[in-house]
Amino acid sequence: IDGNKKKEVLAFKEVGKVAKLKKLVDESDLDLEKIFDSHAGIAHTRWATHGPPSTTNCHPHRSDPNWEFTVVHNGIITNYKELKTLLSAKGFKFETDTDTECIAKLTKYIHDQHPQIGFTDLAKAVIQELEGAYGLLIKSVHYPHEVIAARKGSPLVIGVKTQRRMKVDFVDVEYSDENAALPAEAAAQNVAIKKNDLLVPDAGLGAADKSLLHRSQSRAFMTDDGMPMPTEFFLSSDPSAIVEHTKKVMYLEDDDIAHIHEGSLNIHRLKKADGSSNVRTIQTLELELQEIMKGKFDHFMQKEIFEQPESVVNTMRGRLDIANKTVTLGGLRSYISTIRRCRRIIFIACGTSYHSCMAVRGIFEELAEIPIAVELASDFLDRQAPVFRDDTCVFVSQSGETADSLMALRYCLERGALTVGIVNVVGSSISLLTHCGVHVNAGPEIGVASTKAYTSQFIAMVMFALSLSEDRASKKARREEIMEGLANVSDQIKSILELDSSIKALCEKTFKDQKSLLLLGRGSQFSTALEGALKIKEISYLHCEAVMSGELKHGVLALVDENLPIIMILTRDDLFKKSLNAYQQVIARGGKPIVICNPDDEEFKASEAEKIEIPKTVDVLQGLLNVIPLQLIAYWLAVLEGLNVDFPRNLAKSVTVE
The missing domain is CATH 3.40.50.10490 (Glucose-6-phosphate isomerase like protein; domain 1)
Incomplete structure (x- = not known):
């Protein structure tokens, strides 16, 4: 976080629970009452993926002892060993066993070569060298009160809090190849790893020409007279961490680079992906603070177990019509006839979601009379299993961000299969990348061990099977029997909880x-x-x-x-x-x-x-x-x-x- 003095950076690290970290901050000399005109802080709670859990390996990570660049990162950089070798040869000393430290040191190396480079352009140059998955934030003493956020394969959501109503509910995306003033225009040439070295050509990486007029990407955060309005931004991998501050959120997409500065938010991309939107919409979270509080229960898991009589009803609400014996899944309506004609349905998931797929395999085979396969995402990818254009691939995930399932989804999309997402988080990667899908509406699930998401996934997929068999007269009695069972399931769960x-x-x-x-x-x-x-x-x-x-x-x-x-x-x-x-x-x-x-x-x-x-x-x-x-x-x-x-x-x- 920003310290009490100009260009001062204070970092607090602790292994264990967040309460230990809070105690460390409380015992410091930091003036917690100090008011800043503009303030930027970054933090991360995580499990270790590279190196053992230790204070040294805790985030944030720094570029040098002066904390010129500070990084927090969720994900895994797969080429970190190559980057570490190259940067070590340039004289950088590594303090940790993590892959994230490479990002901080690479950022400093490029900045040292081009000290006048803008923060966004610096981020673009860095990101082009990273392989793997990341949701990362970068802060620097060279760009005070600014934060860069970037996403690829790891979720990142931005919460927005303003005192006044925003002028528009979206932020424009600007692409490097559309604007000559953005130095990352020749993306592949900015920072290329060639001949075991980092080459940073001078061309195109100089200081941005501030005399050029750029169209604004942040009209949402301007007052009527065109000035930036006071705005708070909150960045998180999960919207439930933001809801106590604001319900206005924007989900970043893969390869997005967000630049937060001077009360403004700019979204940049190196190039435009096929079919991608030119804006990022600011949405309102359908989430209440009390939904993510324990209330009268001792643990979130206990609360979520006891919420199941309500969560299963929420999954069926507006979809199951007992009186008319019909099921309506709006997210599948345009594709249901295509799915009925498919060669086979492949369910792909991990962990609890895989078990929910196993649980409904029989009812799909019985009602839809289509061959069904249930696959663990990691094994499916390891085998490079054959997928055909007339297959339907269903991806089931509570978070919608499960890495193995996402990789399997991209694998199936490349092979032309129809993809369906069954997720519990609106705006998640799986929900955005699939052709169609079902939101299970279980409500936020905080406990690591999934409970209510399992039962809601189960019901959502049973309703999917009922929809597929709607045109089969021979299945009418069986369908009605199952619907009657669904109508009673909430009361039956309630009796079991007794x-x-x-x-x-x-x-x-x-x-x-x-x-x-x-x-x-x-x-x-x-x-x-x-x-x-x-x-x-x-x-x-x-x-x-x-x-x-x-x-x-x-x-x-x-x-x-x-x-x-x-x-x-x-x-x-x-x-x-x-x-x-x-x-x-x-x-x-x-x-x-x-x-x-x-x-x-x-x-x-x-x-x-x-x-x-x-x-x-x-x-x-x-x-x-x-x-x-x-x-x-x-x-x-x-x-x-x-x-x-x-x-x-x-x-x-x-x-x-x-």
Whole structure:
């Protein structure tokens, strides 16, 4: 941040929780009451991707001991080793193990060669040398009260706060090749890595000619007499961090460079991408501050589990018409007939979103009668799987910024496939890059372990399947049965949440001092087992393996004894008798399974097994209910161990790096 004196930069770094950093700032000599005419500060909270977590490796990173250039960066620079080698040969001394430090030192190197260069042009020259993904901010003593923001493959949103109403609700984009006054016109020649050296030609990188009249990109922030109005700008990778300050936001696109200075915001690009807009729209967030507060709950995850009766209704609101037995998904309306004619539908996702795709695979095959593939994005890319022009590729992501899914999306777009996005964040990269899509409307999800996004994705995709089969008379009765089930699901989730205290007691009694756990399911309930196992692993750190019940006798049965805790999903469906065989085999080996079953099931009335009774619904929706007790088990296991439920170690909410 700006210090108390001119050209003074103060940096505060700490490993651990934000509270430790706040304490460090509070204990400093910084005058927190000082009022600036203009002020710029940058900060970053993150997990380590290069180098171990340490104060030295914490952001921000500097170009030199005088902090001439300061950088914070989200993402991974893949060519940082080459840059580091080149800059070391130029005499730069590196203090950290991070890739971000290369950005700061590269910026200083170019500035030293051309001290009169403008901040925007300097940023363009730097960015042309970076490979990989980044959302970055640059601050400099040479350009006081200014900030550069740049995005490629990592989300970046700008919040805008003004005292008066803005004149327009957009900011124009200016392209280098449209304006001779911008020195990055010959983009490929500005800073080229050639012959193991950095060559910065003098041509085109001199001081900007201020006598030339540029059209303004910031009419939104001007008063009636053409002067800049007082404006605050907030930059973040997630809009939920901004909402307490302003609801007016603008999403940067890949390759955008934003220059904030003198109460103004300018957007630059090196070149125009095909089909890209000439403006960036300032939008109003549909988000309330109380939505991102814990309220009466101890943790965000607990709050989000208990919000599911409302979040599933929000997903269906305005889309599911029970009275007329219709489903309307506005984001797919123009493409639904094309999807019906496609060769196959490929669902591509990671983690929890992958499990939600697994959960609905059967209903798509049944209703749409189209071949369905479900792919992990990373594996899909590793295999370079064949994709055809008549395929439909569906990308499911809570954040809409998942790095592997985004790379897979670009891969499919290059091959001409129709792409569909199912995301929870409006304005996210996946929502912008896909041809069409569905917003799941789950509301903001703060806890790292996804809960309500899973159930909302599940419902959104079931409605997608219902839309695809709308023209099939033979499926009418089945469709209506599923719609009736959807109408009741909110009340059924509410009744399951009433089991919270008994599930807590079960965790205290059964899982204390355990090191491992098995979770068994069959058919569509295998995806439920996978999701439950992931939740238990990621927040309680207890090893939990999901096993297809039919595979039990192919090796896993050797693990079963009276001491190993086992959870078996045994709600009634067409595969119930086969699932019961696995239950009987576990009992025969002395196992003591916890059974998730329907109320008053005759098969378990005489059993001594612990039971969690779940309301019965349509078979394809049963997994939606069965996952709720597994979420509660994961939550209470973590709480009873005294762990940080909302922020498990080594994990981030949005996985924006490979």
